[in-house]
Amino acid sequence: MxxxxxxxxxxxxxxxxxxxxxxxxxxxxxxxxxxxxxxxxxxxxxxxxxxxxxxxxxxxxxxxxxxxxxxxxxxxxxxxTVDWLDEFHSLQKSAHFIREYHPNIVPAAFQTPDYARTVIRASAPWFSSREVDERAELRKLQGEVILKNEKPHYHVVLDDAVVRRGVASPSVMADQFDALAKLVQSGRIILQVYPWEILPQLGLGGPFSLLSSIDAPEVLYAESLYLGQTTDDPGRVRQYGMLFSELQARARSPEATIELLMKKAEELR
CATH class of the missing domain: 1.10.260.40 (lambda repressor-like DNA-binding domains)
Known part of the structure; x- marks a missing residue:
């Protein structure tokens, strides 16, 4: 046999x-x-x-x-053996264009230090204060590496929950929204927020990223709390590309997203 x-x-x-x-x-x-x-x-x-x-x-x-x-x-x-956050950072550094969707929190590359500490502490309450600070600092440094140059081009869609549900104190959330608005206004990233009143609610499968580079196949990176999975399977990449296009088409415009972020920041102060 x-x-x-x-x-x-x-x-x-x-x-x-x-x-x-x-x-x-x-x-x-x-x-x-x-x-x-x-x-x-x-x-x-x-x-x-x-x-x-x-x-x-x-x-x-x-x-x-x-x-x-x-x-x-x-x-x-x-x-x-794979540290999935380090793996994703490696993919980001080599990419020329990133499309990313997140339904729950601000993506790591855009997190302020205080927001990052809150998210890390909530995700892993067994971490000591020192471990939380170390990971928040690493996240900050990795974000700076990604954003300091003109590439990768970054297009992000966030679910309304990221903006409307507080995961940190009001002042931390306000500072985070201010930082996001400035990033969009600078032209470094394109950011849209998907309204939760629009049905069907797309993206319920969780966060994902599509990373493109000139000399390698496009890569799909889908993540959960403890695991990131990478594939360059053409069929699966196309499927998620279609999903991102749907999310992008139904989301608020970048201009409306800036207005929303600034309004929420003002409400929280």
Whole structure:
């Protein structure tokens, strides 16, 4: 009886094949780079066996995959070792265009230090004050890295809940809304807020980001509290691209969003 294929082996094998064919290389060429047999490459690509971890980075480099293969391998085979916030920051730094939706909180790159501390403390009440401060400082530094340059271009849609539900003290929320409004007014980001009275309520599946770069496939990054999942599967990326377009079309305009943020900040002072 044929042995059932591992879903992880099948997915990584397909990704490896796409990367190889994109560069116009044969299985024998890749085998030469990785110092293995072409039959082994064929088995990996067909999902019959995994690629040795020691060869993953070499394959990514040889195929000029810009880390895509390495990230997918880590996601599929070593999910417990991936610090998903660090992984997302790495994706952000290499992106040229980011589309992001968040239904609950302000995205990490735009959080003020006090807002970040409140969110981190609420998400992980077991953290000590020192750990909360360290993570808030790291989040601040990572946000500065992303926003200090003209790229990536950033287009964000937030749910009304982010603005209308207080997750911190009134003064902290007011400062956060002021900071968001200034970012939009500066032209550094495009921000829209999705009204909760518009039905059907889209985006109930949770936060996600679509990250595009010039020399790599578009990546979908979907997150939960403890896990971030990355895929460059074309079908899934298209689906979420369609969802973001729907959210964007039904959301308030950037100008109306600035008015909303400034009004809420004033109400909270």
């Amino acid at each position: 044929a042995k059932d294929k591992s879903p992880s082996d099948v997915r990584f094998g397909a990704a490896l094949m796409r990367a190889r064919k994109k560069r116009g290389h044969t299985q024998q060429w890749l085998a030469d780079q990785l110092k293995c047999s072409s039959a082994h490459i064929g088995n990996v690509e067909n999902g019959h066996c995994p690629l040795n971890p020691a060869r993953v980075d070499k394959a990514d480099e040889a195929l000029e995959a810009n880390g895509v293969l390495a990230r997918q391998y880590a996601e599929l085979y070593q999910p417990e």
